[in-house]
Amino acid sequence: MRQLLFPTVVLALGCAFQSNADGTSSGGEAIFAAHCARCHGVDGKGGGPAAASLKTHPADLTRIAARRGGIWPMLEVMSIIDGYTKSTNPRQDMPVISELSAGPMVEFDTGNGIVTLIPARLIAVADFLESIQFPKPERYVP
Incomplete structure (x- = not known):
């Protein structure tokens, strides 16, 4: 994990992303597959089955850091995913995924020493997106 997250978050995330009672995972990759892959594709490159019907072509999410x-940019990515900061929302047809706000909250250092509680699922999706970056990020900003 990056230095942005406190060591306690590692433990919290480990617990938060185990299988649910119904056997499904609530980790970032599973959330992405359930809510994002339809437009962004299972590989995150923007070629999902619903991409052709959108007014704006879905972004290649594997190149966020390259761009x-x-x-x-962890906070920017989380802001786009959760839809709270509409100024960074890339298009109108990007849905807000309410499931991201459900579940456990974890501490997150926003980069200025201020710790705030963030939904663990939102961090998990952002971490998953970081894991598929090509090339891998060279630096990190909150």
């Missing part, structure tokens, strides 16, 4: 000079 930002090798920097992984």
